[in-house]
Amino acid sequence: MKLPTITAIRAYSMGGAAATIHGQGGGDYHDQGKDHWIDDHIATPMSKYKEYEQSRQSFGINVLGTLVVEVEASDGTTGFAISTAGTVGCFIVEHHLSRFVEGKRVDQIKLIHDQMLNATLYYSGGGGVVINTISCVDLALWDLYGKVLNLPVYKLLGGAVRDEIHFYATGARPDLAQKMGFIGGKLPTHWGPAAGDEGIARDIATLADMREKVGDDFWLMFDCWMSQDVNYATKLAHAAAPYKLKWMEECFPPNQIESYRELKKHMPAGMLMTTGEHTGTLEAFKELSDAGVDIIQPDVGWCGGVTSLCEIAAIAKARGQLVVPHGSSVYSHHAVITFTNTPFSEFLMTSPHADSLRPQFDPILIGEPVPEGGVMTAEQLDKPGFGVELNRDCPLERPFTH
Numbered sequence: 001m002k003l004p005t006i007t008a009i010r011a012y013s014m015g016g017a018a019a020t021i022h023g024q025g026g027g028d029y030h031d032q033g034k035d036h037w038i039d040d041h042i043a044t045p046m047s048k049y050k051e052y053e054q055s056r057q058s059f060g061i062n063v064l065g066t067l068v069v070e071v072e073a074s075d076g077t078t079g080f081a082i083s084t085a086g087t088v089g090c091f092i093v094e095h096h097l098s099r100f101v102e103g104k105r106v107d108q109i110k111l112i113h114d115q116m117l118n119a120t121l122y123y124s125g126g127g128g129v130v131i132n133t134i135s136c137v138d139l140a141l142w143d144l145y146g147k148v149l150n151l152p153v154y155k156l157l158g159g160a161v162r163d164e165i166h167f168y169a170t171g172a173r174p175d176l177a178q179k180m181g182f183i184g185g186k187l188p189t190h191w192g193p194a195a196g197d198e199g200i201a202r203d204i205a206t207l208a209d210m211r212e213k214v215g216d217d218f219w220l221m222f223d224c225w226m227s228q229d230v231n232y233a234t235k236l237a238h239a240a241a242p243y244k245l246k247w248m249e250e251c252f253p254p255n256q257i258e259s260y261r262e263l264k265k266h267m268p269a270g271m272l273m274t275t276g277e278h279t280g281t282l283e284a285f286k287e288l289s290d291a292g293v294d295i296i297q298p299d300v301g302w303c304g305g306v307t308s309l310c311e312i313a314a315i316a317k318a319r320g321q322l323v324v325p326h327g328s329s330v331y332s333h334h335a336v337i338t339f340t341n342t343p344f345s346e347f348l349m350t351s352p353h354a355d356s357l358r359p360q361f362d363p364i365l366i367g368e369p370v371p372e373g374g375v376m377t378a379e380q381l382d383k384p385g386f387g388v389e390l391n392r393d394c395p396l397e398r399p400f401t402h
């Protein structure tokens with residue numbers, strides 16, 4: 001079969017500091033409107049500054065906005081993907097990465113991936129917005145390849161190893177998530193070291209209340225979003241053990257490997273330590289694996305795309321560790337259903353009060369599936385590429401051309 005070549009790549013942005021319209025959600029899912037649980041006094045490394053304690057948007061969690069990458073093949077087929085990179089990502093795609101994409105065949109995904117990673121090494125710093133941008137191009141290429149072959153991405157990756165994916169939910173209301181059929185609920189922590197023991201007491205009170213509501217068997221987890229130090233994390237973990245906390249997530253910034261190694265030594269027996277969503281390179285994921293992280297949580301839109309996610313899953317598998325990607329909707333569903341070391345996955349509640357099922361990247365993906373009863377079947381993924389289309393009614397801008 002003669003495969004078409006890629007004739008064009010285009011980059012669009014939505015939201016972010018450079019846009020006139022904000023709070024639209026989309027690929028930068030922290031870019032939500034007012035009174036949303038995801039921006040309500042969540043503990044971060046900025047919590048020690050009073051002016052930035054209440055809202056993550058106040059310190060700029062949503063400045064980047066959504067990046068949309070669209071690729072077109074010589075047979076007219078188009079593929080696309082989204083991530084968190086906005087206007088900055090558009091510049092990198094149009095003025096740098098385009099040269100590695102246009103003119104290649106639609107199946108040369110790994111060659112393009114390697115060229116993008118190596119050509120940006122001098123300014124990528126191994127993560128952040130550059131890797132987010134490369135991830136978005138990689139995802140768009142997998143979407144295009146699937147649409148050219150009329151196959152879902154999970155079948156391009158070797159097929160499903162299970163008939164369905166079971167999900168835990170991240171949000172403010174694990175009690176409601178339980179009623180929706182999820183297997184667990186992950187709570188953001190609201191306090192950090194600046195609040196001392198009072199902070200621990202407050203988050204434990206929330207955990208105790210939720211444990212009372214959900215009973216003993218429903219998983220409850222803390223997401224600490226890089227906000228802690230080893231002493232605080234150790235104290236919080238032990239205070240949470242009586243309430244059967246299943247895991248402590250992302251206690252420290254991504255490069256504090258030694259802090260993870262130290263915390264692992266002091267975790268209560270049976271409680272898991274997880275992290276990875278803000279880690280961007282294969283080498284860094286190997287370091288996390290070496291540090292004894294129990295569940296590695298790359299974001300497929302921030303770690304190098306599906307191509308990198310498959311390599312990270314192999315690192316975890318070699319050590320008997322799990323890989324459970326950070327909530328990234330269809331972009332991780334198609335990968336995880338092919339991984340034998342991903343027994344469950346994350347669904348991120350983006351409804352303002354975490355009380356209803358809203359597609360994570362709403363409104364930018366048409367046809368974005370949500371778990372039914374906490375479960376998604378392989379059949380729900382059985383559409384070409386990632387099975388979604390771009391909502392062109394969104395306020396997309398193309399700030400650069402090449």
Ligand SMILES: C[C@H](O)[C@H](O)[C@@H](O)[C@@H](O)C(=O)O
Pocket residue numbers: 038042170171188223225277326327348
């Ligand atoms: C809820 C957390 O603070 C983040 O907003 C979330 O995106 C991420 O950490 C997660 O694991 O879902």
Ligand SMILES: [Mg+2]
Pocket residue numbers: 223225249250277326
């Ligand atoms: Mg997290």
